Amino acid sequence: MSAELLVIHTGGTIGMMPGPAGLEPVQGFERMVRERLGARLGALPTFDFIELEPLIDSAELSPGHWAQLVALIEQHLVQYRGIVILHGTDTLAYTAAALSFMLAGLDRPVILTGSQIPLHNSRNDAEGHLLGALELAARPEIHEVAIYFNGRLLRGNRATKMDAGAMAAFDSPNFPELATLGIDLALNEQLLLPAGTPKFSVATCDADSVAVLRLFPGLSAGQLQAMLGQAHCRALILQCYGVGNAPVSQPGWLETLEAAVAAGKVVVNISQCYRGAVVPSTYATGSALERVGVIAGNDMTLEAAFGKLHWLLAAGHSAAEIAGLMQRSICGEMG
Missing domain, CATH: 3.40.50.40 (Rossmann fold)
Known part of the structure; x- marks a missing residue:
């Protein structure tokens, strides 16, 4: 195993740069991540990085992309303690929910995160989300798809985007958070799903169905x-x-x-x-x-x-x- 974790970058605000018509996805985000986070990565698990090509503005996401992600995860999961997926916030909750079913029986974490402000901005929420997701993706107690955002870990199929402009963009209206990451990491272990045997479902979804x-x-x-x-x-x-x-x-x-x-x-x-x-x-x-x-x-x-x-x-x-x-x-x- 070359690293402890795998980071999959699908696109989204977290890695966007200004273009002629507004923010747009650009390739080469790993370099920016390692340069911006620098020494802070030293205390966290090591990670490999895969970037989808082309990258997806999550407003353009379709159910067919879920099978692409599942196939990628199936190919690599056994090599790593956990996986972090970087994703645009607009449809992040849809992907998290779909993956929770398509990756039924997980025995390690799959953590989705993104940001409201791109990493390249001097003031952003991307840095904290990246660091928190990396920490959580190495936790052996977590065996499910979850969303990390604004200091909270939410079950992937219980979350929804509820604010377009605030940093607290996601909530879990009918279920408590799985963890909070403040001064200390507080896991609600009694809420976590037990470890299972992964049964991947890569069947392609019909977007019209x-x-x-x-x-x-x-x-x-x-x-x-x-x-x-x-x-x-x-x-x-x-x-x-x-x-x-x-x-x-x-x-x-x-x-x-x-x-x-x-x-x-x-x-x-x-x-x-x-x-x-x-x-x-x-x-x-x-x-x-x-x-x-x-x-x-x-x-x-x-x-x-x-x-x-x-x-x-x-x-x-x-x-x-x-x-x-x-x-x-x-x-x-x-x-």
Whole structure:
């Protein structure tokens, strides 16, 4: 083993430089990392560095990139104590959630991080995130995909980006942080997943297979049908109100959903609310959704539901199997 850790740089603000139209990814970030962090790296685990080519602005990320990352991790994981993935913040939580399923049974850490300000800026949050992620990626107690940001380690499939401009860009609304890194490192070991045997899933996800529809007042059955009627759409995430409520008295609404489920499409109900869970039996509107086969997504984030559906579809599960698995916690994604 040439080093203790592997750092995979995918792109994102952390390594961007100003270009003619604004910040853009540039190759050669390893040199800047080693020059800027210098002697501070001496107390941390040694690392090798891989840079994707081309680099990805995370706003351009598609589910196909997840398989590329999993293949890279599968190729190298046994050589290292842990892996750090540098990623743009816009879709970082989507990647973390998807990888948590695609790398099920991890026996070492895979830590994603990024920054709100590029490393090349004199004032930035990138340095602390890099140093913290390197420290955490060597911890033998961690056996899962996690996000390190602003002094907190969050379970990868429990996190969401909640602020575009603050340093505390990520939160875990329905689950405590796995660790905090302040003067000391405080691990919440009782929350960590146990070590497993990695079962990598490199199957390529079809970007068109999962759609998301956030409910709004006046959403018609025709608009719902327009989404469900797309040929490649095999699953739909409905971001419903509160604990899972929807305008089921609108003409054709329930009939449209019932027909989609009967045709083998998976429809999952998650809440628009930042915190809380779907409890369909609370109100008659939620119960009506459940009666026509809409699956309650419990307290999953949008990112977790999205990544989990893509993973299950890529693995070839039937609609009935997916309906059961979406209601069961696979790797700590729901309460």
